[in-house]
Amino acid sequence: MPFHPELPGDAEFLGLRADPLPGRYHLTVENHLARLDGRLYGGTAIAASITAAELVTDRHALWMTTQFVSTAPPGEDIVIDVDVLAPGHRTSQVRVTGTNPTGDVMFASLGATGNHRLDGLQGTFENCPEVSTHEESDPFTSPFELMTRALGTEVPMPPVPEGVGFTTVIEFRAPEIHSHPDPGPGRICIWARRRDHVPVTPALAAFVADMVPLSIAAACGVLGRGVSLDNSIRVGAFEETEWVLVDLRPHLAVGDYGHGVAHLWSERGHLLGTASQSATMTRLDLDDLPWDRR
Amino acid sequence: MPFHPELPGDAEFLGLRADPLPGRYHLTVENHLARLDGRLYGGTAIAASITAAELVTDRHALWMTTQFVSTAPPGEDIVIDVDVLAPGHRTSQVRVTGTNPTGDVMFASLGATGNHRLDGLQGTFENCPEVSTHEESDPFTSPFELMTRALGTEVPMPPVPEGVGFTTVIEFRAPEIHSHPDPGPGRICIWARRRDHVPVTPALAAFVADMVPLSIAAACGVLGRGVSLDNSIRVGAFEETEWVLVDLRPHLAVGDYGHGVAHLWSERGHLLGTASQSATMTRLDLDDLPWDRR
Numbered sequence: 001m002p003f004h005p006e007l008p009g010d011a012e013f014l015g016l017r018a019d020p021l022p023g024r025y026h027l028t029v030e031n032h033l034a035r036l037d038g039r040l041y042g043g044t045a046i047a048a049s050i051t052a053a054e055l056v057t058d059r060h061a062l063w064m065t066t067q068f069v070s071t072a073p074p075g076e077d078i079v080i081d082v083d084v085l086a087p088g089h090r091t092s093q094v095r096v097t098g099t100n101p102t103g104d105v106m107f108a109s110l111g112a113t114g115n116h117r118l119d120g121l122q123g124t125f126e127n128c129p130e131v132s133t134h135e136e137s138d139p140f141t142s143p144f145e146l147m148t149r150a151l152g153t154e155v156p157m158p159p160v161p162e163g164v165g166f167t168t169v170i171e172f173r174a175p176e177i178h179s180h181p182d183p184g185p186g187r188i189c190i191w192a193r194r195r196d197h198v199p200v201t202p203a204l205a206a207f208v209a210d211m212v213p214l215s216i217a218a219a220c221g222v223l224g225r226g227v228s229l230d231n232s233i234r235v236g237a238f239e240e241t242e243w244v245l246v247d248l249r250p251h252l253a254v255g256d257y258g259h260g261v262a263h264l265w266s267e268r269g270h271l272l273g274t275a276s277q278s279a280t281m282t283r284l285d286l287d288d289l290p291w292d293r294r
Numbered sequence: 295m296p297f298h299p300e301l302p303g304d305a306e307f308l309g310l311r312a313d314p315l316p317g318r319y320h321l322t323v324e325n326h327l328a329r330l331d332g333r334l335y336g337g338t339a340i341a342a343s344i345t346a347a348e349l350v351t352d353r354h355a356l357w358m359t360t361q362f363v364s365t366a367p368p369g370e371d372i373v374i375d376v377d378v379l380a381p382g383h384r385t386s387q388v389r390v391t392g393t394n395p396t397g398d399v400m401f402a403s404l405g406a407t408g409n410h411r412l413d414g415l416q417g418t419f420e421n422c423p424e425v426s427t428h429e430e431s432d433p434f435t436s437p438f439e440l441m442t443r444a445l446g447t448e449v450p451m452p453p454v455p456e457g458v459g460f461t462t463v464i465e466f467r468a469p470e471i472h473s474h475p476d477p478g479p480g481r482i483c484i485w486a487r488r489r490d491h492v493p494v495t496p497a498l499a500a501f502v503a504d505m506v507p508l509s510i511a512a513a514c515g516v517l518g519r520g521v522s523l524d525n526s527i528r529v530g531a532f533e534e535t536e537w538v539l540v541d542l543r544p545h546l547a548v549g550d551y552g553h554g555v556a557h558l559w560s561e562r563g564h565l566l567g568t569a570s571q572s573a574t575m576t577r578l579d580l581d582d583l584p585w586d587r588r
Binding site for chain 1: 356357359361362363364379380384385387389399402403404405406408409410411412414415416417418419420421475476478479480510511513514516518523524526528530531543544545546547548549550551552553554555557565567568570572574575577
């Protein structure tokens, strides 16, 4: 499979700019790359790691794990360095590091890119939940709004202020789950797309998949939020799709740490990849909502 | 939850030796830490990363991803360095690197360790397959033997030579799956324990979980093997168990790359953690078996 040149779309979306030094890129923490508190969003760090690794190696992303060491304030310039640890004839093993202007590590990533073998092993071994189509699903603006809905709680959740963070560029809808292949607590599905309708890439899928903590809190039956320890994605065969179904399946929680996965499906129900995440969980304090903390 | 001092068991199992330099350890590629071809086994790299990170931070492993850059020959001395990127009051973000005597990176790991909050969020959101107990299950010595069994193939698989690699310290049994909560191709369960019956730790669970490629090949219906790109684990609440059930659930394959997870259950059906893995897949050539390649 030839390398698809859809990458300029990702680089443009992220505002990724090449440095004269080979393997180095710059990214500014703009509003659409931020969390609801205006600071660097975890999905941005993994999407930038994937895009930079793909650009440097000229190969498809196969997997990427991004560890969050620190976040960065609005407007910060992040330097992203790609080291190719092992440049194989088919697979490149990479390490990507994001640092702030004073040289502090913001995030550290490990992953690989490669060329798919046309006649190679191929198959999907998981099943897509049956859900409402994106046309039939209700829009929502904040993951917290979705969580209160999942919990059926009567708590009056203040609306997320408009024009803040990644929700300005990503549109979300909440489908109903008609049947689930692996039922359990906290199963939540979310339709997501770019507001400009550009089709989903591996980097964008990783960008929107940063929602596992929401499902962990719902599985525990509490209003909660998570601070990501990492975001990871394992990438399959992509097909053109405007919407991606983020199929959240929390695994477990212990001592305020939680883990889980998100299967990523195309509009036609094709498995694009699987994301996973660990997070430090906290119960949500309605007097100290994250979008009031700027 | 106080930090459990079971770690000397892991350090002893791995032959991990502290260097005078803080944060540095040494490991020798002994036979029991090797693959069937006598070279460094992937499970050893993640187990050593976990153990070294736990020793340096004096906290529980929460998650760890280990990327395989290269393997190492029998008898090689590997230097393992732990960098604490962010020493939080409850969670430590770490980076672990394994290098050979000439300074080449053998493996690179990212992860975190932390202290569980006693009254923190807690729960299990996945279900254990119903399988035969370890007493009722047949022993086997090689993953390839298990694969031929799973495929029901008549191919005469040459026996794995005795006394080679990690199978000298780990005992395996193949239970029958009576019912599965998430059925699909390649679902394989394996009971594993240390031959010296020492209970399972997070490091040991990661050591034995390095078997996802086996399930991907089985899901594709071919005799195949994988070269790991990474091994990852997300750790839950451990309870004392001699045997661990490795519940392999392949996700997808594309262009000779494959991805999947392994849920790790105690004898009593408690979820200890979830492992995941990406691998480069190849069809198995019976004239060039991995244990003949030394």
